[in-house]
Amino acid sequence: MNKKPNLKDVAKVAGVSAITVSRVLSNPDKVSEKLRAKVEQAVHEIGYIRNHAASALASRRSGVIAVIIPSLSNIVFNDVLQGIYSAVKQHHLQVVLGDCHYSPLEEEKLIATLLSQSPEGFILTGTDQTDYARKLLKQSGIPIVQLMELSDSPIDMNIGFSHFNAGVDITNHLLQKGYRKLGFLGARMDTRTQQRLAGFKKAIADFHQPCQSYVVTTTQSSSIRLGGQLLQAVMAESQGQCDAVFCCNDDLALGALFESKRMNLKVPSDIAICGFNDLEASALVEPAITSVASPRFEMGQQAVELLMSAQGQDKHHRSPIDIGYRIVERAST
Amino acid sequence: MNKKPNLKDVAKVAGVSAITVSRVLSNPDKVSEKLRAKVEQAVHEIGYIRNHAASALASRRSGVIAVIIPSLSNIVFNDVLQGIYSAVKQHHLQVVLGDCHYSPLEEEKLIATLLSQSPEGFILTGTDQTDYARKLLKQSGIPIVQLMELSDSPIDMNIGFSHFNAGVDITNHLLQKGYRKLGFLGARMDTRTQQRLAGFKKAIADFHQPCQSYVVTTTQSSSIRLGGQLLQAVMAESQGQCDAVFCCNDDLALGALFESKRMNLKVPSDIAICGFNDLEASALVEPAITSVASPRFEMGQQAVELLMSAQGQDKHHRSPIDIGYRIVERAST
DNA sequence: AGATAAAATGATAGCGCAACCATTTTGACT
DNA sequence: AGTCAAAATGGTTGCGCTATCATTTTATCT
Numbered sequence: 001m002n003k004k005p006n007l008k009d010v011a012k013v014a015g016v017s018a019i020t021v022s023r024v025l026s027n028p029d030k031v032s033e034k035l036r037a038k039v040e041q042a043v044h045e046i047g048y049i050r051n052h053a054a055s056a057l058a059s060r061r062s063g064v065i066a067v068i069i070p071s072l073s074n075i076v077f078n079d080v081l082q083g084i085y086s087a088v089k090q091h092h093l094q095v096v097l098g099d100c101h102y103s104p105l106e107e108e109k110l111i112a113t114l115l116s117q118s119p120e121g122f123i124l125t126g127t128d129q130t131d132y133a134r135k136l137l138k139q140s141g142i143p144i145v146q147l148m149e150l151s152d153s154p155i156d157m158n159i160g161f162s163h164f165n166a167g168v169d170i171t172n173h174l175l176q177k178g179y180r181k182l183g184f185l186g187a188r189m190d191t192r193t194q195q196r197l198a199g200f201k202k203a204i205a206d207f208h209q210p211c212q213s214y215v216v217t218t219t220q221s222s223s224i225r226l227g228g229q230l231l232q233a234v235m236a237e238s239q240g241q242c243d244a245v246f247c248c249n250d251d252l253a254l255g256a257l258f259e260s261k262r263m264n265l266k267v268p269s270d271i272a273i274c275g276f277n278d279l280e281a282s283a284l285v286e287p288a289i290t291s292v293a294s295p296r297f298e299m300g301q302q303a304v305e306l307l308m309s310a311q312g313q314d315k316h317h318r319s320p321i322d323i324g325y326r327i328v329e330r331a332s333t
Numbered sequence: 334m335n336k337k338p339n340l341k342d343v344a345k346v347a348g349v350s351a352i353t354v355s356r357v358l359s360n361p362d363k364v365s366e367k368l369r370a371k372v373e374q375a376v377h378e379i380g381y382i383r384n385h386a387a388s389a390l391a392s393r394r395s396g397v398i399a400v401i402i403p404s405l406s407n408i409v410f411n412d413v414l415q416g417i418y419s420a421v422k423q424h425h426l427q428v429v430l431g432d433c434h435y436s437p438l439e440e441e442k443l444i445a446t447l448l449s450q451s452p453e454g455f456i457l458t459g460t461d462q463t464d465y466a467r468k469l470l471k472q473s474g475i476p477i478v479q480l481m482e483l484s485d486s487p488i489d490m491n492i493g494f495s496h497f498n499a500g501v502d503i504t505n506h507l508l509q510k511g512y513r514k515l516g517f518l519g520a521r522m523d524t525r526t527q528q529r530l531a532g533f534k535k536a537i538a539d540f541h542q543p544c545q546s547y548v549v550t551t552t553q554s555s556s557i558r559l560g561g562q563l564l565q566a567v568m569a570e571s572q573g574q575c576d577a578v579f580c581c582n583d584d585l586a587l588g589a590l591f592e593s594k595r596m597n598l599k600v601p602s603d604i605a606i607c608g609f610n611d612l613e614a615s616a617l618v619e620p621a622i623t624s625v626a627s628p629r630f631e632m633g634q635q636a637v638e639l640l641m642s643a644q645g646q647d648k649h650h651r652s653p654i655d656i657g658y659r660i661v662e663r664a665s666t
Numbered sequence: 667a668g669a670t671a672a673a674a675t676g677a678t679a680g681c682g683c684a685a686c687c688a689t690t691t692t693g694a695c696t
Numbered sequence: 697a698g699t700c701a702a703a704a705t706g707g708t709t710g711c712g713c714t715a716t717c718a719t720t721t722t723a724t725c726t
Contacts, residue, residue, distance in 0.1 A: 004472075004473070004474075006712060006713085007712065007713065007714095008712085016675080016676090017675070017676050017677080018676090018712090018713085018714095019675075019676060019677080019713095019714075020674090020675060020676075022713065022714060023674095023675090023714090026714080030673085030674075030675095031674075031675085032673085032674060032675090032722095035674085035675085047465075047468055047469050047472050049445055049448045049449050049469065049473075050449050050712090050713080051390070051449065051451060051711090051712055051713070052386075052449040052450045052451065053385075053386045053387075053389035053390040053395065053450075053451060053711085053712080053713090054386075054390050054681090054711070054712035054713040054714085055449075055712080055713055055714075056386035056681095056713090057384070057386040057387050057390055057680095057681050057682065057683085057711090057712080057713070057714090058680080058681055058712075058713040058714040058715075059681085059713075059714055059715080060681075060714095060715095062386065072411060072414055072415050072418060073411065073412075073415060075408065075411075078405060078406065078408075078411060079406075081405055082405050082406055082432075085405060085432055094429055094446070094447075094450070095429070095430065096427055096428070096429060097428065097430055099415075099418055112382055113427070114427075115382045116382050116383050116384065116385040116388075117385045117386075117427070118384060118385065118386060135380055136380050136382065139337075139380050140337070140382075141337075223613060224613050224614055224617050225613065225617060228617070254614065254617075255617065258617050258618060258619060261619055262619075280556060280557050280558065281557055281587065281614065284557050284558060284561070284587075284588065284591050285591060286591060286594055286595075339682060339683085340682065340683065340684095341682085349705080349706090350705070350706050350707080351682090351683085351684095351706090351707095352683090352684075352685095352705075352706060352707080353704090353705060353706075355683065355684060356684090356704095356705085359684080363703085363704075363705095364704075364705085365692095365703085365704060365705090368704085368705085383682090383683080384681090384682055384683070386681085386682080386683090387681070387682035387683040387684090387711090388682080388683055388684075389683090389711095390681090390682080390683070390684090390710095390711050390712065390713085391682075391683040391684040391685075391710080391711055392683075392684050392685080392711085393684095393685095393711075
């Protein structure tokens, strides 16, 4: 096994100096067309691939951005990720991705690990990082974006929307439709879910008529199946009184919908169901499920753009960007 | 902004040499407890983070594995990815992930880019890489795993299952149930989908009784909505004769199921529906959908283990590993 | 043609770390 | 206490590349 070719090998084949090869790869317009062609030919011929570690070390630019999401299995972060990848492509960056499983401590470790890659930007989900994590991030001096929710005290930049407000709005939607015995079905209970629940409670507290609320939550991770179980739980707790449920996400809502059929409850006449995140399935089941839509793909894209535009700038503390949400009313309510 | 601390800074604070700090980070048991404690304290105090580029360059170990999947949005690869991440964690590796959008050319570019990270292993999806990509991969000398399907001529290692056989089996399942006018609904039409289709055709050709087949495919990417459209298309093409459909994945199958309700077709009496991949929703809709399950998470895990066990070994051309699949019969057929 | 600027190319040094080998310290034994 | 091996620690060097500056070539003008 002859060892991997390096710059010098290419230079020898092309009959130029090493530095010229380097330039062809990073600043092609600084090299005359003649040499460039020769070099490119040589590169392709011997299958040369630049050593990123050496390049990053010498240039002090890693061409990498770090991303941490709380869960790979949650399709919601997948959408964000797709936005990130689509934007990253334009900028010739690589992504190093971490999954912190909703744990700030795991996130702290991941942040340290990912920072070792000298990323040129860092995208985080949510706002509950540990103090040490914040210290490391600030010290790194790179631009940082916190995603999904809005923060009063972002580490650096911030883009997301108010889960509290969305919770208020969707609950008011149910109240306006005449439902008065509202259930909240919550799984995982991460900060965003908690904010939705807080919105739910606030809307009910502020309502001008008497109404009842039943809150059923679990720290288990969300799934369709769990949605069915939680629906049973809330019907048990309310002794069958509950006439509408706000599910903290569409997985639960779908599970609740399927379960309601098995329980012979008509949707929305016996029970209304609404979800959160507006997954594709929610629009296509029968009846279609009311949900809260947000531009996740765009949020991911914008996060990358924010990072890139902040490159080098010393001050990039624009105020948090509210990307908004939209209640999508459908037949289930 | 004081620049990022390096090994020497830590060494100064801890009152030891730089190399000792290095050892504490990579070989803690080679350092006496006393010094180790001092160093760890210093590291934490000044928030030192090792420069991965320099470390990789000096040690010739990047601690990175490269992964390319054809689509971030397809939940199937998400499952594999989770397996990969879970295994990678044990080995203290980082993943660099690329999404080639089902394009061998994009994949070739990605392979070149990712190889520049000097990964210690490479995980690819499928078996249709370009010649140049194969050249680069072989030249890199690192262990490589091709995932998902089985290949006669793998680049290196291979783990997956036979989509052709699965297509045959599921089609036979429909035939055994008495269906004789079978539709195939296919989206994307990547190599694995094509193999499923080939299996479908083979089973029908080999069947000992006359039966009819209707193949409706599109290169559009798969979605639930598209499943509904394809069901309409196959009913149109068969002039309402089609009595069972094999959908190339569960998204389409769900869409077909929802659409069949709108079309007032009873499942499975008017039309049987089966899918592929066995997503959670397939088991929970009414009627539940027959599908083909495969251990995707485990496949991802095993891929990483294969890479790790092949480290350094010159020969790791074990024969392809068939991880198998399972037909999950449900009410929809 | 000669003068000057601009573009193209090259030589050298150093990015931060770990491999390698040298040296010092410690412990185990007679 | 003295000997030796083993463990712990340190010094030097080079990984492969690019920033910086120096030099050469080319283009543009009078």
